[in-house]
Amino acid sequence: MRRGFTLIELLVVIIVLGLLAGLVGPQILGRLSEAKSATARTQIDLLGVALDSYRLDNGSYPSGEQGLAALRDRPAREPAPTNWRGPYLRKPVPLDPWGRPYIYTIASTQATGFELRTLGKDGKPGGEGEDADITGS
Numbered sequence: 149m150r151r152g153f154t155l156i157e158l159l160v161v162i163i164v165l166g167l168l169a170g171l172v173g174p175q176i177l178g179r180l181s182e183a184k185s186a187t188a189r190t191q192i193d194l195l196g197v198a199l200d201s202y203r204l205d206n207g208s209y210p211s212g213e214q215g216l217a218a219l220r221d222r223p224a225r226e227p228a229p230t231n232w233r234g235p236y237l238r239k240p241v242p243l244d245p246w247g248r249p250y251i252y253t254i255a256s257t258q259a260t261g262f263e264l265r266t267l268g269k270d271g272k273p274g275g276e277g278e279d280a281d282i283t284g285s
Contacts, residue, residue, distance in 0.1 A: 181269070181278040184245035191242055192264045192284035195219070195250065198236040199262060205231045209262050212254045216241045246271070 198219045203209050206229040210218035214225050219236040223229060244250055244266040251265045263283060270279040 184269070185278060185280075185282060187245045188266050188282045189284070191244070192250065192266070192282060195237075195241070195264055196284055199264075201236050202229075202232075202234070205229070205233045207231075209254055210252075212252070216250065216252050 195216065199209055199216075202219060208227070210216070210223060210229075211225070211227060214223040217223075218229070219234065220241055222232045222234060241250075246266070246269050248266065248271060251263075251267070253263045255261055255263070265281055265283040267273060267281055268275050268279045272279070273281060275281065
């Protein structure tokens, strides 16, 4: 006599696997979006520390034209840093978790600082959840 699975046994297994995927899948995807937002916040904080170190050495933050690249390579554009002791980052400036560069803006007066932000998953200002902007300064 041959042993094997009946059609009903196979259907039951397929249904159970489908139910598990339906219950577990959304939980995993929800955690993934939370992880990307947390990664963006952490990267913004670390870039902020590097920018503060740059300011301590040079008396001001990199200009908007110099951008975050000034943390890795000595800026060739004016204003030239007076006491550049970089690189201030061990690795190249990271992209945000959605693959876009962070937006770096310098305030009109150096005393008020800078702003770093990412526009979230959708790449547009505003939004909620994973599409929300993440800002640091």
